[in-house]
Amino acid sequence: MTTTTTPTAQITVYDVTLRDGNHALRHQASRELVRDYCQLADVSGVDYVEVGHGNGIGASSALVGFSLETDEVLLTTAREALTRKKLAVHCIPGFATVERDVLPALANGVDLVRIGTHVTEADTGAKHLTAVREAGREAVSVLMMSHMATVERLVEECVKVEGFGAQAVVLMDSAGHFSPADVTARISAIVDAVGIDVGFHAHNNLGVGIANALAALDAGATIVDGSSAALGAGAGNAQLECLAAVLVQEYGVDLGELTPFFRMGSLIAERAAGHLPKTTSSSVISALAGVFSGYAPHVQAIAEELNLEPALLWRELGARKVVAGQESIIREIARDLMDLS
Amino acid sequence: MRAAIIGTGNIGIDLAEKLLREHSLELIAMAGRRASSPGLARFEGRVKYLTADGVDGLEEHFDEIDVFFDATSADSHREHWKRLEGLGKAVVDLTPSRVGAAFVPGVLDHENQPGKPIHNMSMVTCGGQASVPMVSALARHVERVDYVEVSSSIASLSAGPATRANIDDYIRATENAARLASGADVAKSILVLNPVEPPTIMRTTVHMKGLLGDLATLDRTVRDAVDLVREYVPGYRLLVPPVQHAADVLTVSIGVEGAGDYLPPYAGNLDIITAAAVKTALDMVAVAS
Structure with missing residues (x-):
């Protein structure tokens, strides 16, 4: 690696295994899996553990797939197992409503809500962001399918969500369409335009998930998504075990011992055997x-x-x-x- | 019957164009909130009273108005209703406020919706208008409905600021109507905005879960119900006839192309709710005369 090491790097590691990974599990993640995984994650170097249906809270449906467990069971199980780490959920306006889904999630102890909209439709999430902020929890905006907008439009939407009160904005490469150069161009432009933290969520369809995550960090992103055993939609996400190792080795990020990351990876490899994503x-x-x-x-x-x-x-x-x-x-x-x- | 429209956004304009073609309804007034509203400028010389002062601006003409159409937002409608309720005149609400009984022509009316004010007719949502005829047709012929789901996708350009800011109102109103039309305990609604260029038509899919019965009967029922909607929304069509997924889930998909009265034909979502509002008002005229 030729990246410059910045020993003071403050990087937020955001674990999407139990949410994006639920796509790979056809939304069948069980309370036992959530409990066992969260117990391991609780002593790892991740900052947030995101839990839920693949499309977020309130998304269990015939259209995208019914969840095995209710949001309430998933969240209370995770909350109980997470004593040190923050609990997060994904929330797509149009699927989830403030009253039926967001407020109950907050009541179940969720620390952070990511409001996910299609990249050009961020205004549909303004009310949801406000509700989370008003409850005193962290509210982050996620722009999904970010490859479908020009860099200019992307920047415009990021500025917009900052105005809505988002405390960070995360770019999702939901189709796994980007190459590292695409990520560099987009993250640099966004970092220049907004005052809030910027994050990146990779998919590994082209086999460049980790490379894209690192390109985002090099361009100024400070939040990075990863998934144990890469468990996620399509070809999966940036594999968390690899990402953690690189962050420690090359970026000087203090993630403590790496052993918990390996245990998390092994647990998923064992429990999700037969569902592990592959680049095909x-x-x-x-x-x-x-x-x-x-x-x-x-x-x-x-x-x-x-x-x-x-x-x-x-x-x-x-x-x-x-x-x-x-x-x-x-x-x-x-x-x-x-x-x- | 003389009509007034409150709201001069996408829906208000489309509705006005439709009302101006009707002979048994006379559109005499439109109320917007901004003097610079393009909606007001468009109807200069075509509608007798135009005001930029909202409902206040209509007050001096209340006596001349028989039916009010509200094409603003759910929150605004709740305010407007406080002013209009005492007049005892018909109010057709095109917002997802759920103040009145959910109305879908030929399917839902005041019946079985106790406690709703008799003069207020709620047109639910575009997704409600597109899905409820299918939901109702299916529910009449399946043996038991446990769950109903309606998901719609519409063109981003056709979703005005009120819809964008209040997507939860849309969801709740649509679910309420789907529950009423199906008898299911649980109803779910999903709305997706697609920004593709050129813009794409509205699509609505109904998923029904329960004890299904004979698929051939359901197919015929659905086709008959589509024909009934086509009488007032010509661009309504079956995209995918009833298909059984698992033993207990079936799906129907509908496409809605608009008449192009205001926004181009992709905005079927606009067309179906304004057409349903006009149909509801015409049915009222028919009963009155």
Whole structure:
């Protein structure tokens, strides 16, 4: 590595294993898994543990998949196991409402809420951000599918969320579409434009998840997302064990002992065996098409049911520029393709 | 019957264009909040009274107005209703306030919604108007409904500031209507905004969970229900007919293209709620005459 070591680096490590990883588990994370994982994470160098359905609180649904456990069970279980670390949730306005989902999550002891919107639609989260701030908890804005906006538009949205009261803004590469140079350009521009902390959330569809996370840090991001055993949607996230090792070795970040990270990785490798994400031809195709990684199991299922080539579906989904939450369009597209052929 | 519209945003303008074509309804007044509102300028010379003072500005014409259409926001409607309730005139609410009974032409009216003021008709939401006819048709023929879910995607450009700022109001009103139309204990609604260029039409998917029964019957029922909606929303169409997923889940997808009265045809979400409001008012005229 040729990165400059900054020994004073204050980097926030944000663990998404039990939330983004729930995509890989088809939202079937059990209370036992949450408890056991949180007990290990509690003595690790992570700062936040995010828990929930893959699409966040209030997202259990026929459209994207029903959760095995309720939000309440997931959060109270995690809260009980986390005595030192902060508990966080993801929240997508349009799925989750303040009254039904956000306030109960706060009542269950959530410290931080990430309000996730499609990259160009940040204003739909203003009310949710305000509700979290008013409750005295941390409110962070997440711009999902960030590859779908120009750098200029991205910066505009980041400035907007700072105005709404977001305490940090996190860029999600939800489709795993970026290369390190893309990340550098975007994070640099955002860091120049806003006064709040900036974070980055990688997906590994092109095999550059860790490289992208490091590019973000080098460009001035101070929050970095990782997932044990890379458990996450699509080809998974930046693998937390690797990320932690590099942060300690190359960036001089004080994460304490690395052993807990390895235990967390091993626990997930064991409990999620059969669901561990891999970078496959299909994940590369979906990344190039720029489609949300969470679509993968739905595309797979419909392709099998109707005997279609998944690549055809990915390309058509990409051409239509679908966003997260439009999973029901896959069947419509499949039918269109079949009528054509 | 003489009508007034409160609100000169996307919905108010689209509604005004529709009302101006009707013979049994006369649009005599529109109230906005800004003198510079493009909505007011558009109807200069076409609508008798135009005011930038909101409901206050309509007060001197209250006697001439038989029906009020509220095309503002849920919060504003709650305020407006305090002023209008005592007049005893019909109020058609195009915001997701849930002040009045949820109305969907031919499907939901005051029946089975006790406690709702008799003069207030709530048009629910665009997603409610698009999904409830399907939900109701399916619910009549499945053996038991345990859960109903309606998810919609609309073009970003068609979602005005009130919708964006109050997406929770949308969700609650849509869920309430889906519950009423299905009899399910639990209803869920999801809304997604898609900024794709060129903008895409509105899509609504209904998921129903329960004891399903005969799929061929459900297919026919759904197609008949689509035809009924098409009578007042010509751009309403079936995208995916009823498909059974698991043993207990079925899905129907609908597309809504608008008539292009104000925003271009992609804004089916605008068209379906204004068309439903006009239909509701026309039904009232028919009963009165």
